[in-house]
Amino acid sequence: MSGKNITAKQPAGKSSPFLSELTLDCVILGFHEDQLKVLLLRWRGTQEWSLPGGPIRKEESVDQAACRILKERTGLKDIFLQQFQLFGDVERYNRNEIKEKLKHLVEPEKWFERAVSVGYYALVDYPKVAPTPDAFTEECQWWGIDEIPSLLFDHNHLIKIALESLRIQLSWQPIGYKLLPEQFTLPELQRLYETILGRTLDPRNFQRKMLGLGILYRLETRRKGGAHKAPYLYRFNKQHYKAMLTKGSLFFS
């Protein structure tokens, strides 16, 4: 979210003609029960939700800030994090409507005049996350991507753009497995792709394409437990992935 900096000292540029505030917002995505989930925070004493986020420290790079925020909210590190866009509309942050909702937490005159925010999305393994609120919030919770309420700031828009970026990147790079545990079955991976892309895929074609990439390694073991044929387990194979990257493939011959 873009609110954690609201206790910071008075905005710098009070006398400057230039804006000076930058925050970072994180669209943390998980996959659970065949549904994409996003981690949201509820602000103290309100029913208002927003994305996790906050300002960037002077001694850390923007990427490091994204890692830090992710770590603080989920307990996870070494996670796939992708910067996807800077959101720079003039009125995205400092709006009376928002200040009114949060006035018991922040005196309206303490707000920065403006804050621009850089969006990152993270792909995490759902059960590994320990959702943790920050100083301004009292609840940190997964929300189904189709059940998200109206959020503070421009965070509904941010999530929308994050998903569009994810879909595009997913068509280029096999990053889907990052939302799954280390070992997963092909049907699980397929359901994940279907969820993100929003349409069904043919299992035979999916398998051919996915295995054809040569980046998945089939294990000896199968996943047992269902009342049906036990599926093979797979793991992502970093070696093969690197080999694939060198090839490259695009629009023109």
Place this chain on the structure above:
Amino acid sequence: MSGKNITAKQPAGKSSPFLSELTLDCVILGFHEDQLKVLLLRWRGTQEWSLPGGPIRKEESVDQAACRILKERTGLKDIFLQQFQLFGDVERYNRNEIKEKLKHLVEPEKWFERAVSVGYYALVDYPKVAPTPDAFTEECQWWGIDEIPSLLFDHNHLIKIALESLRIQLSWQPIGYKLLPEQFTLPELQRLYETILGRTLDPRNFQRKMLGLGILYRLETRRKGGAHKAPYLYRFNKQHYKAMLTKGSLFFS
């Protein structure tokens, strides 16, 4: 570039733990004599070059700032502008080596402690540009993309990333024509693609693919003047392009 704000009032966050400075850098690309060109500025009294850019005004959105900077340096508006990345390394901006080079222009203690910069690239029609320096610079000039000197800040890196983004976008969307005049021939377009992608393309396959997109409109007239067969002129067709966009096309069936 990230230097225009150096005369702004003292950095805000002097007492804040959070960074507060944001600038914008613009990779303005043109195409001339079968070469990609980028517009660079030479700083007053130095041989140091950088990208055009500057801080963002409080009353303008980040996109608007990009338009403004582009307009100021080239005289052009309504141009293809694409945000491609935020550059947020801690030491990208405030480095002794840079301050030393520009100390006759800016007192070293006047520099912001840190500035993060958002990169945009612009695709312009080369002959339409009127290169214009800003307050800190005395020369504004096109440079061949392969002849760029060592630039201030992280601008060499910025250009590299801009080109990578452009190549990727070019494989998705037929944006190449934006670097050409309103009317152009297929061989011209092909040479442009070859230049950006860095490899030769087969003219028959290129034509088939490009015309197959249905977004080019062949004019009656041909371009005369060369000692050879006169090529047809084409124009981009916005109608067809929109139709194409709705289709979508990706990795999975």
Place this chain on the structure above:
DNA sequence: TATCATTATGTCAAATTAACATAATAATAA
């Protein structure tokens, strides 16, 4: 009117994609 440089164009083989149905099997119920 011959020459030169460049443009315009078509075919075929190979690779990729889309569409489609059935046999295998782990768990559970009968």
Place this chain on the structure above:
DNA sequence: TTATTATTATGTTAATTTGACATAATGATA
């Protein structure tokens, strides 16, 4: 123990797209 159920694993064929390839046409100039 056997049958049932739900799900997984897998192969073929036609359609489409891609890659590789060479020649005839023509505007300007000599």
